[in-house]
Amino acid sequence: MAVKLVATDLDGTLLNNGKKFDYQRFTALLDQMDARDMKLVVATGNHLDQIKQYFAPVNPARLLYISSNGAMVSDNEDILYERPVSKAQIKKVVAWNASTRAEMENLIILSGAKAAYVSNHATPEIIQAVRQFYPRVEQIDKLVEVDDDILVMELIWPENANVKEYVKELRQTFGEELHTTGSGFGSVSILAAHTDKSTGLKALSDIYGIQPDEMAAFGDNSNDLEMLRYVGHPYVMPNAEAFMHERIPSTAVADNEHDGVIATIEQLIEQEDQKR
Incomplete structure (x- = not known):
């Protein structure tokens, strides 16, 4: 089944060790995804204000956000879902x-x-x-x-x-x-209770009618595991610790220092195009 939504963690995953990524290549990737009606979701423990600073060079309005480890889901303007602590x-x-x-x-x-x-x-x-x-x-x-x-x-x-x-x-x-x-x-x-990055993906599934087997996700740490187990196409970064590779066998094509998330999504799109 074709991938309609891709979620990615930030630190150690999309971001390199300098907290950046290839903005030009990422923008071109968003163009490809938009043309195929694919959504890109940033799923991270960071606060929404901090996340948007990372994406200022590529227009934050083009993305969806699962912030605070799944406690909030939003687009660029509105909160779509949240689970606060009492x-x-x-x-x-x-x-x-x-x-x-x-x-x-x-x-x-x-x-x-x-x-x-x-x-x-x-x-x-x-x-x-x-x-x-x-x-x-x-x-x-x-x-x-x-x-x-x-x-x-x-x-x-x-x-x-x-x-x-x-x-x-x-x-x-x-x-x-x-x-x-x-x-x-x-x-x-x-x-x-019961709040993690997969909770955010479930909310987006309900909102957009996208099923878990139509989703891909990228992560490198334990707080990504629920998200990776939820989607049909999970990828662990090569730079992740060994226990992550033991739990999730599929690996991104390159590490976070070499834009592994972008490269893997490009590969997914190419594979999907070849099936058509």
Whole structure:
């Protein structure tokens, strides 16, 4: 069955290590996809404001977005779907962090639809670091009193921290009430229950009438697994860790430093054209 929708992760997947990709080649690819009524979806843990900055050189209006690890689905103008974390759940996680990790230096970021929020205790250096990933950052007195739809709670430890152990502890503590996943770089993402990148693809399936076996997806990390398992044509990046290749056998034709996502989609289009 012909591929009608392609979803791609960003870091380690579409983006090279300099946070860029071949803009001219990507624009030409979008032209080919538009001519065949194929949709390209960016599926990432990043906030929507940050994502659009990456795509400013190629016109962000041409894409669909699954942001915040599946908690929000949007086009360039409108929110199509969202699954926020409740205030009661935020309170529980903040209490868990204070009681079990108070002696450790970690940072809680609430990623909302309007902005990202951190404690008033955060230093200017921390705020500057957070702005690299969240263009709009607000400091507040109490995290549990934010007036916004909170899509993701990010708990961030130093990069050498054992994030897998924290993910395990959070899953044991909150069970099916919340979805917890490691996002790399010492970060743990906490979302509403049963929320991941595949949730966003399911929403797009309902909206556009595109079935999973008509979708392809690209990823490199554990928070991509649900998405890769959902689609009919999953691809792991060659630069992904071994456990990803063990779970998903198909591999993109090149790594993220050599525009592997673009090259593989070009190959898919060529193969589909040959069948016609």
